[in-house]
Amino acid sequence: MAQDPRQPDDAVDCAGVLLRLFEFVDNETEPVDRARIQAHLDECGSCLAEYDRDLLLKALVRRACARQSAPAQLRSQILTRITSTQVTVVRRTES
Numbered sequence: 054m055a056q057d058p059r060q061p062d063d064a065v066d067c068a069g070v071l072l073r074l075f076e077f078v079d080n081e082t083e084p085v086d087r088a089r090i091q092a093h094l095d096e097c098g099s100c101l102a103e104y105d106r107d108l109l110l111k112a113l114v115r116r117a118c119a120r121q122s123a124p125a126q127l128r129s130q131i132l133t134r135i136t137s138t139q140v141t142v143v144r145r146t147e148s
């Protein structure tokens with residue numbers, strides 16, 4: 054069970070960041086991991102570029118979806134999900 058001293062637990066390499074980038078963009082990353090990824094993005098230009106591209110992609114998808122009028126029921130389902138997700142995040146932060 055010896056840990057590799059060159060890779061401490063709180064270090065995140067590029068592969069680990071890229072693997073979680075979509076979670077990160079969607080704000081679904083655990084707070085601890087979020088801080089690690091954010092720290093890595095501050096130092097790593099290539100991962101930051103990838104992050105920017107994911108953000109752009111997400112914005113484009115959202116715009117494309119907005120143009121097609123989604124069925125009202127689906128729309129309200131999504132809105133409900135977004136709202137309840139935000140409530141969960143707020144509660145987690147407070148406790």
Ligand SMILES: [Zn+2]
Pocket residue numbers: 066067068070093097098099100
């Ligand atoms: Zn990187």
